[in-house]
Amino acid sequence: MTTIKLHNTKTRKKEVFTPLDPENVRMYVCGPTVYDRAHLGNARPVVVFDVLYRLLRHVYGPDHVTYVRNFTDVDDKINARAAETGRAISDITAETTQWFLDDMGALGALEPDHMPRATQYIPQMVEMIEALIAKGHAYEAEGHVLFAVDSWREKYGKLSGRSIDDMIAGARVEVAPYKKNPMDFVLWKPSTDDLPGWDSPWGRGRPGWHIECSAMSYELLGESFDIHGGGNDLMFPHHENEIAQSCCAHPEGSFAKMWLHNEMLQVEGKKMSKSLGNFFTVRDLLDQGIPGEVIRFVFLSTHYRKPMDWTAEKAREAKDTLWKWRQLTDGSERHRRPHLEVLEALADDLNTPLALSVLHKKFKEANTNEDASRFLATLEVLGLGRNWRDGFQNAVEDxxxxxxxxxxxxxxxxxxxxxxxxxxxxxxxxxxxxxxxxxxxxxxxxxxxxxxxxxxxxxxxxxxxxx
Structure with a gap:
């Protein structure tokens, strides 16, 4: 069996991945807040963890891997969009959820096994908050329920490598008179009549952002699971808070065994920003005639733990490469075994640039139908090849x-x-x-x-x- 090694953010070193249960390998990745189109940066973790999902399925078998990625469909940004447009919140979240699935599908991403929506798990969130209060890790104040960071003081901040004192001094946190500690974070907050709300022991309200992932991962994966992933912008405070509330609510478990974080994305060497005119949604690029496979290829050309720079030149090079590869594999039957060198590259902390480098070499060496069919099988592990969608050929030709x-x-x-x-x-x-x-x-x-x-x-x- 292929040995997978992954860089664990929590320990800050590369470790051999040993699942808690090889018959049920479990991964949770933080998904989008659904109020608008997914921008290019939103797509990077989708592609990164889709590659990992494909690798895990290849190594352990598709029936032995469970991948969960959530949708945040209750959030102040969604409320603001509804107020701005006059549209119903349910219409906005339904529309943007489907946009996200369509756009990520165009990038060749498989849909996870479970895609829970926060609003479907409100009772489980309330139950977890009640448990945190009962165990002395949370308190009610002025209609809010807050997690008491001091109750987890010795362990809080271990993922991001920060101390509470440093965080209080340097972080911009919401200062409220009802907080016992400035770092205490909201688990539940009151809702006015014009905002979404649910009945709870603390009055009509809605959950804080962090509690949803803890509740959903527990319900779908248990108190302990193998991998938790997301962009490194989520490391603090979101993932730090997830760890605190999950471990305090379910001390019998360890929550996530390994943590993986992808780096951020730039465009033409600069941070993506609307003010700079370099802000792209995935749909923008697709509508410009750039195939999703090209976007995916550019993403894979940079290691997930390094900043990625999207450039028009990289996209052009990717188009040319994929066109040549498509010509090689047209009409080929998929081989049973992908190239071992590519699998080894992926198993070494998802080294996709090395995997593509190996494929460039294999392409030059290919001269038989057997070579072409194995090349196609290898592309599929990366989310390319047979998964090229209708219209790819025309799009690339254009x-x-x-x-x-x-x-x-x-x-x-x-x-x-x-x-x-x-x-x-x-x-x-x-x-x-x-x-x-x-x-x-x-x-x-x-x-x-x-x-x-x-x-x-x-x-x-x-x-x-x-x-």
Missing amino acids: AIETVNHLKLLEKRMEAMRREAMQSKDFSEVDQMKAALSEAGVEVRMSKSDVKLIQGANFDPAKLESLK
């Missing part, structure tokens, strides 16, 4: 045609610029730049050449007039 078109336009602009420098008349160059800008193409000129880069608002249809 994307490659666009790339070639931009290259021709680059050459034309270089010639136009040379002529303009001789004539001192730059009007045609300026007109071309304006037309490209209108199509969402960024023009980068240096002394030696011209580069055309697809921007956030790229519209290939607007390039037609420039042929």
